[in-house]
Amino acid sequence: MAQVEATTERIIAADAETVIDTLADYTNTRANLLPEQFSEYEVREGGDGDGTLVHWKLQATKKRVRDCLLEVTEPTDGEIVEKDRNSSMVTTWTVTPAGEKRSKVVVTSVWTGATGIGGFFERTFAPKGLARIYDQVLDRLAAEIARTGGK
Numbered sequence: 001m002a003q004v005e006a007t008t009e010r011i012i013a014a015d016a017e018t019v020i021d022t023l024a025d026y027t028n029t030r031a032n033l034l035p036e037q038f039s040e041y042e043v044r045e046g047g048d049g050d051g052t053l054v055h056w057k058l059q060a061t062k063k064r065v066r067d068c069l070l071e072v073t074e075p076t077d078g079e080i081v082e083k084d085r086n087s088s089m090v091t092t093w094t095v096t097p098a099g100e101k102r103s104k105v106v107v108t109s110v111w112t113g114a115t116g117i118g119g120f121f122e123r124t125f126a127p128k129g130l131a132r133i134y135d136q137v138l139d140r141l142a143a144e145i146a147r148t149g150g151k
Contacts, residue, residue: 006128
């Protein structure tokens with residue numbers, strides 16, 4: 001089984017602390033950042049970064065829905081890791097300064113892919129599809145911060 005990886009990034013017009021705080025707010029903000037591919041969003045424990053347990057369904061393709069139960073950790077400053085209890089998927093959000101009142105946000109998801117022909121198609125198409133979904137999340141993150149100033 002091969003590891004599959006999807007990565008996307010964006011420069012956001014806000015300092016790194018504001019961006020990471022906005023991403024870590026699973027109670028009030030995170031649900032608003034998720035596009036239509038996400039459903040059944042529910043914070044089950046915590047709600048602010050480390051120690052949060054959050055659930056959602058991700059409609060990755062017309063036929064593929066992932067039921068995700070994510071444990072959130074913040075192993076280092078500027079990093080949020082979401083580890084899915086229901087699969088091998090781990091998504092890491094990394095926020096670093098990129099100039100005055102600007103931050104670079106990189107989101108990377110990795111998981112163990114299928115084998116055989118299904119695995120070939122997964123490795124070929126899933127990273128691009130997931131990157132498109134996370135591009136929408138980053139668009140919404142930028143808009144949310146512009147609208148609220150990260151508050």
